[in-house]
Amino acid sequence: MSRSKRHRDSVETSEYLGAARRFIRAAGRRVADADEHELHDLLELQQVLADAIQDAVDGQLAMGKSWSDIARATGKTPQAAHKRWSHKHPENTP
Template sequence: MSVETLPFIAAVGRMIRAAGRRTADADEPELAALMALEVDVRRAIQTAVDGQLAIGRTWSHIASAAGITRQAAHKRWSRKDAEVTR
């Protein structure tokens, strides 16, 4: 499964960039739909972080992936409640 993950993420990135180009000359509903993807991406990252922690990864591993300090990663993605509010 992990072999397919990086190409899958790369394809999603290409699609998001293409959506930005297409939306550049579109109307407000398309812009709103593209902006709503930001919430989806934040939730996807939270799900991934939660999963990484569940399989035993440390905050140091997560911080390294994010290019930030362990403390910053913990502050940003630690769950204080069940709902993602960021």
């Protein structure tokens, strides 16, 4: 992949994630004025986000990224990143 294509994809992904952040924050404000069952629905997004992060880590590993790369991106040590997200990749050790 060319450098300009990677940069464009990175910008598009950053913009996409920014929109997702704004959407989730707006959902929190809406739920603040809603019924309890909507709070439950909002809390379910925690698992959806955890699953999305796992998918992202799995994809990064499949593309050849190391646990050190994952650790740098997540602010963890390689060992902590491995412990947190390695369940699908036990063969990948830090």
